[in-house]
Amino acid sequence: MTTMPTQAQTRPLPGAWLVVILLWFVAGVNWSARGLIVTMHDSVTAAIPMTNTQFGLLTSCFAWTYGLLSPFAGFLADRFSRSRVIVVSLIAWSVLTWLTAYARNFNELLALRILLGVSECTYLPASLALITDYHRTTTRSIAVGLHMSGVSMGASLAGIGGWLAERHTWNYPFQLVGLIGVSYGLVLIFVLRDAPKVSVSPTPVAVSVPVASFREALASLFGRRAFILLLSYYGLAGFVGWAILGWMPTFIHEHFKLGEGASGFSASGCVNLANLCGVFVGGILADRWSRTHARACILVPAIALCFAGPGIFLTANTDLIYAAMFGLVAFGFAGGFSDANMMPILCVVGDARYRATAYGILNFAGCLCGGLAIYAAGALRDLHLSSAQILNGGAAVMLLCPIFLFLIRPPVPPMANPGR
Known part of the structure; x- marks a missing residue:
């Protein structure tokens, strides 16, 4: 029988909500910077x-670089100060956006x-950890x-890029976002701090054990069936999600004859x-469900994602803009369930010492598959395959995603020895 966590074990640490608010703005700048060009x-x-x-290669190369380096970037955040990794990353990608x-x-x-992919890959594993x-x-x-809502807001604001480009030049949005990011990074040097070194889990996990080598981190994570299932899900979701990010504005522009700004x-x-x-x-x-069900953070996104594939299919096959x-709302809403619970799932099924590394590996899979999808979609368009056909393929892939989540089972904690 497992011991229920006490109120002290589940209460957030002092300053916890301030950290979320500070990182909310960083996430917004991050996704604005990467999404402007599409x-x-x-x-x-x-x-x-x-x-x-x-x-398409402009986004694919970003995604491949971002994904390839993400596991190592996550390991850096497990080995060194997470807050310093975040600040350095923010200033670096903002300078590159300006350039x-x-x-x-x-x-x-x-x-x-x-x-840009090199500079941004450290942020998400470090911030979520x-x-x-x-x-x-x-x-x-x-x-x-709440933090991932900053990602959504930043990605939404990236749509302003097309509007600003129509009214100024294509250079102007990059200059603006770059300067905002550098300025905010200088502020965070003085206000963002790591969490106190105490246990962050109500279960008996040895979080005080020093982080080992990168090879041992990989062995620990890939020795868990639940992590492999989660990795498979994230790769498929990245394949579809990055393709939507990279080509949906162009599809709306061409299919519904909207202006570039309105399409974005x-x-x-x-x-x-x-x-x-x-x-x-x-x-x-x-x-709320996690108070009574150990798999709540797994089942909630799995159920929601059953509606994502049909949403893409609707968008690809209708002539009505509304x-x-x-369909896009259904896809995005379901994706939000996944975004909110991905790191909590890792906290349930992964090794507490390697949370940032684990998320970096997920990023690697998602971006590798996503970059391939974006590049392939561009190549297929050059071969005169319609955008609707490409999106229908994405909808079919999306239908497989919740299956992997439903198969995930948290590890069973060891039973207490009744003889002691």
Whole structure:
């Protein structure tokens, strides 16, 4: 029989909500910086001529670099100060975003997108691990969900890129977001701190044990069936999610004949504002259900994701703009449930010493598959395959995602020895 956590074990540490608020703004800058370019397809390609395949490669190379380095970046956040890793990452990617405004040809633009992936890959594993250091079981999902709402808001605001490019130049949005990020990073140097070194789990996990080598971290994580199932889910979800991020604004622009700015807002705005609602609802539901059910943070997103695939299918096969927006809302809302509960799931099924590393490995799988999807979609468009056909393929893949989550079972804690 397992021991129920006491109120002291589940209460957030002092300053826990301040950390979430501070990181909310960092997440917004992060996703704005990476998402700007996909909302400015016509403006960027008019200034720097390139094919659809090359334009897709700009996001794919970012995703592949971001994903490839994420496991190592997560391990850095497990070994060193999470708060310092976050601040350095923020300032670095903001400088690179600003420099993107001055790219003169495709090769320079591609190099800056690769470097952006290097600089951004440390943020999400470090920030989510820092939040779960501060927050215990009863507030963990909603705290992560609140932070991920910053991701949704930033991705939505990236849609402003197309609008600003229409009214100024394609360079202006990159200059603006870069300067905002550098300024905020300088503020965080003085206010963002690591959590006190105390147990962050109500279960008897030896979190005080020093982090071992990267090889031992991999052995610990891949020795768990539940982690492998979660990794499989994240790879499939990344395959679809990155393709939606990379090509949905262009699909809306071409299929519904909207302007570049309106297309960016319609595609990015619908998905990410729905995601914003989903992270709150999914976080609250999981935290409440977790009081009585150990798999709550797993089952809540699994159930919601059953509606994501049909949402994409609706968007791809309707000629009604409002129906298409409804499909994107369904996809984004379900994705919010997943975003709010991914790190809480890792806290249940993973090794507490390697939370940032584990999330980095998930990022690796998601971005590797997502980058492949974006590049493949661009190549298929150059071969004259319709966007609707590509989206239908994504909808079919999305239907497989909840199956992997339903199969996850938390490890059974050891029984107490009745003879002692």
